[in-house]
Amino acid sequence: xVPLSWYIGLSALIFVIGLIGxxxxxxxxxxxxxxxxxxxxxxxxxxxxxHYLQDLKGQVIVFFIITVAAAEAAIGLAILxxxxxxxxxxxxxxxxxxxx
Amino acid sequence: xxxVELFFAYFAVAMTTLSALVIxxxxxxxxxLLMLVxxxxxxxxxxxxxxxxxxxxxxxxxxxAILVLFLFVIMMLNLKEELISHRFINEWPIxxxxxxxxxxFIFFAIDKLKTNFKGxxxxxxxxxxxxxxxxxxxxxxxxxxxFEIASLILLIAIVGAIVLxxxxx
Numbered sequence: 001x002v003p004l005s006w007y008i009g010l011s012a013l014i015f016v017i018g019l020i021g022x023x024x025x026x027x028x029x030x031x032x033x034x035x036x037x038x039x040x041x042x043x044x045x046x047x048x049x050x051h052y053l054q055d056l057k058g059q060v061i062v063f064f065i066i067t068v069a070a071a072e073a074a075i076g077l078a079i080l081x082x083x084x085x086x087x088x089x090x091x092x093x094x095x096x097x098x099x100x
Numbered sequence: 101x102x103x104v105e106l107f108f109a110y111f112a113v114a115m116t117t118l119s120a121l122v123i124x125x126x127x128x129x130x131x132x133l134l135m136l137v138x139x140x141x142x143x144x145x146x147x148x149x150x151x152x153x154x155x156x157x158x159x160x161x162x163x164x165a166i167l168v169l170f171l172f173v174i175m176m177l178n179l180k181e182e183l184i185s186h187r188f189i190n191e192w193p194i195x196x197x198x199x200x201x202x203x204x205f206i207f208f209a210i211d212k213l214k215t216n217f218k219g220x221x222x223x224x225x226x227x228x229x230x231x232x233x234x235x236x237x238x239x240x241x242x243x244x245x246x247f248e249i250a251s252l253i254l255l256i257a258i259v260g261a262i263v264l265x266x267x268x269x
Contacts, residue, residue, distance in 0.1 A: 002108045005210045007149075010112045012206040014119050016199045021123025023195030024188045029128055029174060033135055036166065037119055040142055043154075051149040055219025056226070059151050060238050066161055067250040071257035073166045077173045078264035085267075090177055093189060 007048035014041035028083070028090040032076050039069045107148070115141050126187055128174050132167055139163045150223060153232040 018037030025031055043062045050058025084090055101109070118138040125131050139162045146155040189195075226234050239247055 002104055004215065005213050006108060006112070008210055008213065009207065010115065012203060012210070013112075013116055016203040016206070017116070017119045017123060019202070020195055020199035023198065024192040025123060026186060026189055027128060027182065029170065029177070030123065030131060033131065033170065034123055036135070036162075037122065037138075040139070040162070044142060044145060047146055047149050047151050047154060049215075051151070053215060053217050053219055054222050055217075056221045056234055056238050057219075057242075059154055059235055060243050062151075062154055063157065063235070063239065064243075064246060064250055066157060068253060070161060070166055071253050073169055074257045074261045075264070077169055078261040080173060081176070081265045084176065091185070 004048060004052040008045055011041045011045035011048070014038075014044070026091045026093060028080055028092060031092070032073065032080070035076075036069060036073065039065060111141055111145055111148075115145075124187070126183060127179070128177075128182060129171070129179070132170050132174065135170075136163055136167055139167070150226065151231065153235050 015038050018034045018041060021034035021037065022031050025034065043065055046058040046062050046065075050056060050062075080090060083095070087094060089095075115138060118134055118141065122131050122134045122138065125134065139158060143155040143158040143163075146152075146158060221234060229237075
């Protein structure tokens with residue numbers, strides 16, 4: 001049997017890759033996908049804990065996380081569409097109105 | 101190395117490579133298609149952890165709904181311009197260094213992980229009433245209020261997406 005820490009390590013690795021992607025990419029769509037990546041890595045660790053601790057509550061929480069992720073993707077992409085319509089760009093360094 | 105460990109090693113290597121590719125390829129469409137493969141790998145990992153219901157939800161909801169949404173939005177952006185412009189912000193080494201330092205901290209912490217809690221949902225108990233039924237029972241009893249709130253969140257998402265994406269008149 002694979003030890004629990006392997007799953008946690010894999011989950012942490014994917015989470016950090018998603019974090020790096022969110023920090024360094026210019027494209028807003030890829031940044032949204034990095035957020036999805038981070039949510040998925042958390043789901044992996046929750047399901048692993050649920051299996052190894054023999055408690056199904058982890059899987060129920062994953063179900064809620066997937067629901068929130070779907071809502072977040074819908075709203076975020078709608079904001080993106082509105083932004084693209086106004087600025088004609090989805091690069092983070094083109095959006096500088098708040099700099100003062 | 102046993103078969104199980106080999107299986108996990110394949111998934112770990114494939115998923116890490118795929119997620120690294122997702123954030124680093126230039127073409128956003130390629131990035132989304134790589135993400136699709138990654139989501140199927142994650143669904144397989146859920147099957148490996150005896151979570152059949154979540155594996156199905158992962159494929160249907162993530163691969164079937166969310167990624168299609170992303171693909172639709174990508175249709176409206178200028179791909180030609182995307183392919184010639186820079187991928188990363190100018191300060192990318194800082195972000196990379198931050199990520200690497202966090203992962204080093206986490207790997208030091210994982211060694212200290214200790215779990216001595218054991219719940220009541222053993223593999224045999226879940227097998228007796230199937231995974232979906234067990235999750236459903238928990239969802240409609242202990243987690244009924246969060247379940248209703250989740251439906252409200254989805255409703256707000258529907259209304260919000262329409263309001264935000266609507267053209268001004």
